[in-house]
Amino acid sequence: MDKEKKPLKDVSYAVFGCGHKDWVQTFHRIPKLVDTTLEQLGAERLAEPGLTDASTGEVFTNFETWEDDVLWPALTSKYKTTSSADDSKTKGVDVTISNPRTSALRQDVREATVVKTATLTKGGDPRSIKKHIEIKLPEGMAYTAGDYLAVLPINPKESVHRAMRQFHLARDAHLSISTDGPTSLPTDTSVPAHDLLSSYVELSQPVTKRNLVTLAEYAKDEETKALLNRLAGDAYAEEVSTKRVSVLDILERHPTVDLPIGVFLSMLPPMRVRQYSISSSPMAHASNVTLTFSVLNEPSLSGQGPYIGVASSYLDSLAEGDSLHVAIRPSHAAFSLPSDTEHTPLICVAAGTGLAPFRGFIQERAAMLAAGRTLAPALLFFGCRSPDHDDLYRDELDEWEARGAVSVRRAFSREPDGSEGCKHVQDRMWRDRGELVELWKQGAKAYVCGSRGVAESAKETIIKIKVEMEKAKGEQPETAETETDSEKVKEWFESLRNIRYVTDVFD
Template identity: 30%
Template structure:
């Protein structure tokens, strides 16, 4: 898997209110050529209109993203905004229903096999492992012509993507900054796949006005009070919300007394992946909120810059005295990043520090912090 990173700034069309720790949900745009190809493949009329009604039978309100004249919307617009035709993989039931509409016998047999218990592994290899899209599946079975009513029900819905906000409203009023990881990968059959939302955002021109459907969403990292010391652990794009935390604490420190921040960041290589390098180093100098002089600190683990891999949990153990002092001074712990092994490894490292330095029952200590709202984890896959 290949990853790049892009810093995206939004200037909302209207005043927007958010706090550090919040997330921005974005509804991505699909490639118009893919939407058109889906409509053509399914023999649909792109200029026809359909009426959208809520589950209770009422028409969609004028404030809805899908609103139109009396709830009417062009079919092409409906497909583009609601049906994930070019990135989402269909479920097994999609293949079962397709088999009923296949007119070519060999296609019907293959679809029935995919939908059977015996064909489950082969379906997984064909569909999920290859990240096969609805459009690609339909193109592989050209004799299948499903009614639009079935396509609406079975096509995966186009979902909003959530990104941690990387800016402080105190520093950037009426702006929102995001740290977007741009993902691409090769399937087992060497087909290139790309993340829908991140690739779309990366392709937007900063010199053009772009209208992006988005909503501020309350995150799982509550904004801390200026008087509370912070222990932040955010490898990779996990640093995104903590850029906002550090920005806000720095702005607060200019007008009132604030507690220090101890931040552990991690990435593969210093030369390629050191996100916001100048920003962190600036706040780690002199009397910055990350400076050792002010009781804080900034420590980085470069996992691939030496023969032996080094991760944030190793740096936490190396700086166990500082970590313990922060905990004893009432620090709140915030962890953000990948949902794989990192949260468990970081928690284990913190427990080891508590056991070694405090002789305490480590898991009980951290559970107390969690119950008090001072041990917060936000992860994503």
């Protein structure tokens, strides 16, 4: 496109971008590129770009802040109109209750079928249950090892019952919604209240600052108004966002807030898909995928009942033959098996369900070996609690190890005597660093999948090993302040990201 001709000179725009700080080299690169490209093509920037970091968990709040403080003032100045952010009270949508039953689903997903489910853990804490589910994909839906499966869930029944109770809705109540504004809710049709609350809105989403201001407007007493306005201010991060306090939590905690159900529904984000790393390879079964997941059910940080994972509880509720709605989402381009599998060794690091993509990798390597291919070595460092509780896929991994598809090094946090004294996966990496270094010298590619803590520990261990190597060569002074303070080594590590060192971090 010829930028000199300014083909977008009659276009106005504003950009709000979301990124994740763990992807250092590409953090906010795309929204910034979109902004500068549109400007170069002649478009008029209406407002300064807004940027947010998905790792903070405050994407919606940050967007609302940018919308109120930057976007709306720019729009009102440009078009001489009244900002919707200036409305004294959020009106929400108009709702009437009726009885006929209809319901609909609208998302960029297709229907799949559950083939099999299994519990991978044995005994122990019921809050640490790990599950396996096999799903038959719809015709024409393909994937590669390392990809994600996006699942459109429904809210936990406990959350739905709380909402029904809060608004005094009978089990067979229907809602008919009408609005002049945009909405993701079904409009001008009668929908069972239970279906709408189950399938269309995020009941567990943390309340935003804007929500809190609106809730304060509907409070009947000044004390509650003041409290909610305080929560919308400096107290938000510590008392709301960190504790994942929802709109429903606020309503139950403060019964003097007389919120209409229409306003409640307008506050809630639409139900979104959740992404899970696929734990299988299409070389094993091209039309089926498997997922490996933890069932999240633990005391809530808000102090109001259990915190139940929306997607994990939904997957846990499914049985053979059940339908669900899914889509394939590609992983980061770097988080895939190397094209030269014959000459590129693998180093995989995982804890718990972070094993998922590596099961797919190893399953694919086993299929390659069965087809007569020669492969470079693969080393898997895996951390879990104990061999009798959550040593996931032990029989499969033993079989694949016997075939030469992988060598597994485990770390049992509760029984370290069973893993060479290593409690955590980084301990095992350090103990077996000689083999790790040897594979690295052969051109290995390293992958890490797990929590932020696992990723940070793996990074620190890699840096520690590199420092030891440099000292052995006489290139690192023995008097360095600490082993991980070497800027040279840190620069070396950053140069590896998304090339020879790739992470997939989940919170």
